[in-house]
Amino acid sequence: xxxxxxxxxxxxxxxxxxxxxxxxxxxxxxxxxxxxxxxxxxxxxxxxxxxxxxxxxxxxxxxxxxxxxxxxxxxxxxxxxxxxxxxxxxxxxxxxxxxxxxxxxxxxxxxxxxxxxxxxxxxxxxxxxxxxxxxxxxxxxxxxxxxxxxxxxxxxxxxxxxxxxxxxxxxxxxxxxxxxxxxxxxxxxxxxxxxxxxxxxxxxxxxxxxxxxxxxxxxxxxxx
Amino acid sequence: xxxxxxxxxxxxxxxxxxxxxxxxxxxxxxxxxxxxxxxxxxxxxxxxxxxxxxxxxxxxxxxxxxxxxxxxxxxxxxxxxxxxxxxxxxxxxxxxxxxxxxxxxxxxxxxxxxxxxx
Numbered sequence: 001x002x003x004x005x006x007x008x009x010x011x012x013x014x015x016x017x018x019x020x021x022x023x024x025x026x027x028x029x030x031x032x033x034x035x036x037x038x039x040x041x042x043x044x045x046x047x048x049x050x051x052x053x054x055x056x057x058x059x060x061x062x063x064x065x066x067x068x069x070x071x072x073x074x075x076x077x078x079x080x081x082x083x084x085x086x087x088x089x090x091x092x093x094x095x096x097x098x099x100x101x102x103x104x105x106x107x108x109x110x111x112x113x114x115x116x117x118x119x120x121x122x123x124x125x126x127x128x129x130x131x132x133x134x135x136x137x138x139x140x141x142x143x144x145x146x147x148x149x150x151x152x153x154x155x156x157x158x159x160x161x162x163x164x165x166x167x168x169x170x171x172x173x174x175x176x177x178x179x180x181x182x183x184x185x186x187x188x189x190x191x192x193x194x195x196x197x198x199x200x201x202x203x204x205x206x207x208x209x210x211x212x213x214x215x216x217x218x219x220x221x222x223x224x
Numbered sequence: 225x226x227x228x229x230x231x232x233x234x235x236x237x238x239x240x241x242x243x244x245x246x247x248x249x250x251x252x253x254x255x256x257x258x259x260x261x262x263x264x265x266x267x268x269x270x271x272x273x274x275x276x277x278x279x280x281x282x283x284x285x286x287x288x289x290x291x292x293x294x295x296x297x298x299x300x301x302x303x304x305x306x307x308x309x310x311x312x313x314x315x316x317x318x319x320x321x322x323x324x325x326x327x328x329x330x331x332x333x334x335x336x337x338x339x340x341x342x
Binding site for chain 1: 258
């Protein structure tokens with residue numbers, strides 16, 4: 001193959017990658033979202049379906065920033081947790097089971113975000129250990145109880161490592177170093193940040209829409 | 225020449241692909257150590273409430289000195305830290321500050337002031 005042909009094929013491949021990379025799933029139906037556009041969001045402490053005890057509050061501590069930067073007012077997460085505690089609730093499952101009406105009365109938020117963590121932590125292997133965090137979320141209008149949006153996102157420590165090419169020796173060294181870092185649990189917390197930010201940022205395909213406090217409010221789909 | 229032009233196009237496309245699907249707009253708020261402070265609060269074994277309060281106050285001064293905007297929940301969290309140390313005046317002041325900057329918080333702030341001010 002001549003260089004010119006090769007370049008053409010490569011260019012075509014990249015165009016294809018760009019077009020397919022972001023948009024493999026069918027577009028989300030935002031009708032209910034736009035009809036009940038929330039200004040404020042109550043993020044409930046996440047439901048944790050993993051054995052890792054720290055998962056719930058680790059993800060929760062990362063949830064405010066992407067949503068606030070998207071343009072929403074986010075109810076102060078620490079005070080929300082304390083308010084539940086004062087009402088005798090310490091388990092996220094109980095908090096998630098509270099009626100929309102009651103949540104609306106106490107917190108005055110337009111919508112509630114229910115997060116469920118399905119993966120959190122490190123899987124140890126000989127060659128590489130992987131830290132993975134996966135979470136899904138449902139945004140529900142608190143006045144009507146309607147589902148406004150739902151999404152799922154993952155982040156993995158392997159994303160940063162896939163670019164490294166160091167042969168088997170290099171791989172083994174990476175594995176040892178990673179196990180040392182991963183064992184501190186801080187790596188999981190860092191990956192949780194990537195995962196949560198991916199899940200709750202605006203401007204992403206099928207993601208949450210820009211909120212009223214953002215200069216991009218109402219411009220979703222027009223700036224991609 | 226075509227080859228060079230095509231290579232340039234390829235490089236441009238690679239850049240686009242690496243950049244991802246969306247260019248992020250400039251940050252709306254100045255976060256400083258807020259997320260770390262929230263995390264420290266939830267773990268509650270890292271730092272004393274006094275130390276957390278001091279970090280939040282120092283960051284608040286940095287945000288205000290640089291003309292940045294205090295993020296949602298910041299004042300309220302600071303108020304909570306004061307409240308837990310028994311400083312109810314500062315608790316009220318910070319809740320009022322949150323309400324003033326973010327009227328969306330009014331219902332919840334009033335709920336907190338009613339229930340915890342006693």
